[in-house]
Amino acid sequence: MYLSKLFIPITKDLPAEAKIKSHQLMLRAGMIKQSSAGIYSWLPLGFKVMKKIEQIVREEQNLIGAQEMLMPTIQSSELWKESGRYEDYGEEMLRIKDRQGREMLYGPTNEELITDIFRSSIKSYKSLPQILYHIQWKFRDEIRPRFGVMRCREFFMKDAYSFDLTDQDAKKSYNKMFYSYIRTFNRLGLKAIPMSADTGPIGGDLSHEFVILAETGESQIYADKKIFEIDLNKYDFSDKSLEKMREDFSSIYAVTDEKYKEKDFSKNVKKENQIKTRGIEVGHIFYFSDKYSKPLNCLIDTQDGKKISVKMGSYGIGISRLVGATIEANYNNNIMKWPKSVSPFDVVIIPSISKNNKENLEKAEKIYKELKKQNIDVLLDDVDENMSNKFKKHDLIGIPYQIIIGSKSEQNKYEFKELNSESEILSLESIKSKIKKN
Numbered sequence: 025m026y027l028s029k030l031f032i033p034i035t036k037d038l039p040a041e042a043k044i045k046s047h048q049l050m051l052r053a054g055m056i057k058q059s060s061a062g063i064y065s066w067l068p069l070g071f072k073v074m075k076k077i078e079q080i081v082r083e084e085q086n087l088i089g090a091q092e093m094l095m096p097t098i099q100s101s102e103l104w105k106e107s108g109r110y111e112d113y114g115e116e117m118l119r120i121k122d123r124q125g126r127e128m129l130y131g132p133t134n135e136e137l138i139t140d141i142f143r144s145s146i147k148s149y150k151s152l153p154q155i156l157y158h159i160q161w162k163f164r165d166e167i168r169p170r171f172g173v174m175r176c177r178e179f180f181m182k183d184a185y186s187f188d189l190t191d192q193d194a195k196k197s198y199n200k201m202f203y204s205y206i207r208t209f210n211r212l213g214l215k216a217i218p219m220s221a222d223t224g225p226i227g228g229d230l231s232h233e234f235v236i237l238a239e240t241g242e243s244q245i246y247a248d249k250k251i252f253e254i255d256l257n258k259y260d261f262s263d264k265s266l267e268k269m270r271e272d273f274s275s276i277y278a279v280t281d282e283k284y285k286e287k288d289f290s291k292n293v294k295k296e297n298q299i300k301t302r303g304i305e306v307g308h309i310f311y312f313s314d315k316y317s318k319p320l321n322c323l324i325d326t327q328d329g330k331k332i333s334v335k336m337g338s339y340g341i342g343i344s345r346l347v348g349a350t351i352e353a354n355y356n357n358n359i360m361k362w363p364k365s366v367s368p369f370d371v372v373i374i375p376s377i378s379k380n381n382k383e384n385l386e387k388a389e390k391i392y393k394e395l396k397k398q399n400i401d402v403l404l405d406d407v408d409e410n411m412s413n414k415f416k417k418h419d420l421i422g423i424p425y426q427i428i429i430g431s432k433s434e435q436n437k438y439e440f441k442e443l444n445s446e447s448e449i450l451s452l453e454s455i456k457s458k459i460k461k462n
């Protein structure tokens with residue numbers, strides 16, 4: 025893609041409510057545009073990053089055998105009345121009437137709808153276990169939408185739902201998802217801490233929040249540094265090993281302020297290992313057994329001819345929130361550097377261009393074609409402006425690698441720079457292998 029053709033409305037004007045870095049940067053780099061309070065349009069650059077995050081989440085869900093589907097954003101109120109959550113959900117639920125006067129709502133989550141789908145088709149223990157998920161917009165009429173995409177009213181979520189015959193089996197599904205979440209956040213270049221959590225309006229008695237460290241996060245967190253030392257490669261995919269993994273994580277102190285007790289923290293965590301900071305919740309998993317299947321009468325025939333309510337859990341990842349959270353975790357000294365796995369482009373070529381010298385641009389175009397042939401997603405900055413402005417712009421856009429075609433390039437060798445490090449003069453072959461080495 026040529027930068028001159030790309031729709032990136034970079035702007036300097038920031039609204040007063042853009043208080044945190046990710047919000048400012050997403051607006052400045054033209055990634056999003058607010059359409060009304062807590063509701064955003066995703067412009068090409070922001071959308072590209074979000075799609076990359078979505079794809080990694082999808083791949084990791086598929087790896088544990090979860091099956092993708094798609095449920096609608098608009099739901100009927102009937103099911104929510106059956107579960108008893110129609111009143112409980114309160115003002116956060118956006119309620120709509122259709123032309124027939126039927127009560128509809130914009131789904132804030134999908135426990136009821138998926139239970140209805142399940143009860144109408146699955147009747148036997150033989151079809152269990154199942155994990156279904158979708159990636160879909162949600163709406164919660166948050167009282168204070170803020171921090172850009174972090175706390176929105178309309179946001180993009182991956183939500184999965186597990187169905188098992190017994191509580192014991194259901195915990196196995198929970199563990200699989202736990203494992204998948206740690207893997208997913210690792211691939212996104214984030215270190216997420218699983219923390220035992222309260223269940224709020226979703227319900228149940230087993231729940232973990234996955235939180236990444238960031239000063240601007242909404243939750244206060246207390247944890248032991250040792251949690252970062254757990255190596256996921258130690259565990260295989262057997263039920264026993266996954267149970268051990270969850271126990272290992274749970275044995276290390278990590279809580280949000282709801283569960284924090286100073287006495288426990290100082291007793292359990294060595295002074296030098298204490299993490300006391302703020303964090304962003306990027307995922308949340310719940311085990312709630314028959315909280316929805318019971319009122320919705322979602323029954324399964326057991327092997328010995330009885331009927332029991334299916335045991336369920338639900339598992340969310342805030343995909344749109346993750347775009348902002350990734351920025352919060354990686355922004356440093358006015359430079360944004362995307363993790364390679366989610367960067368909007370793999371590399372940018374920045375030629376120094378002037379009116380009477382098009383030589384550098386021609387060189388850049390040749391390299392561009394070469395890299396494209398290798399399936400490298402490359403951006404060419406063909407805009408005619410001075411190099412210092414270009415560099416400032418690319419510090420904002422955050423593509424991790426730059427090929428700079430200017431005074432330092434030699435015959436068939438070019439200046440290559442990884443953001444936040446010194447540049448080197450390299451052949452195109454070495455550049456290609458550096459870019460591909462991830």
Ligand code: P5A
Pocket residue numbers: 132133134135164166173174175176177179181182183184226305306307308309310338339340341342343344345
């Ligand atoms: C789990 C999946 C649920 O809704 N039901 C289906 C369960 N959990 S949750 O914790 O309420 O939300 C899951 C994740 O969605 C993100 N999120 C948000 N992102 C942006 N703006 C919001 N207002 C918002 N609310 C929730 C979070 O990442 C959360 O972990």
